[in-house]
Amino acid sequence: MSNVNEIIEKLKTLTLLEASELVSKIEETFGVDASVSAGAAVMMAPAAAGGGEAAPKQEEKTTFDVILEEIPADKKVAVYKVVRSIANIAVNQVKDFTATLPKTLKEGVSKEEAETAKQQLQEAGAKVKVA
Template structure:
């Protein structure tokens, strides 16, 4: 492994779950890829590969937080929570709420997904975890 790759790996190890989710989101947006598709597809197509059991277990521990709908009178409160949970600016958060349903967080722990759902629902959003 090159020193550049090693340095990047070491930096990635220091990220929080929220920062990791934001990184994945930015990589998907920047490079036009979907990080969730290859993981699930790879496990399904090659269950006999080394480490496949670990990948299946990992898949069961990651969840997506989907914002289904926001009541028009609760939009401001939900925008504040969305901005708190992500690194989105006001304009991006507004745009996010106009294109629902949409995933707010992807590949997060069950605890983080439940916390986000609780906060969003308290603000007035309809949220599901998948």
């Protein structure tokens, strides 16, 4: 009998509690998560075997950009006023500033500041996104 067949036969004799402990130990040893799909587990296994460390968790984003995507023709004046205050530019610069869209109005700002700017622009009629 091959090693794989021997292991399978031994696994068949495990109690539910023992099987649960085995899964936990495999997750700990190889840095994998048994709750992920089989395809993802297979992809993680070679990386875990090489370094022995689990993949780093994705950090939560702390800075955001406010991007002006579209200004409806009938809302230009209202949107220009808000753009002027957000971008802190002169009245005569607003039209040139918004001539090509999408345009980033604010870069690297807090979530609260980005949401406030987005809300002001949307209330004026602009199409905006925070990225």
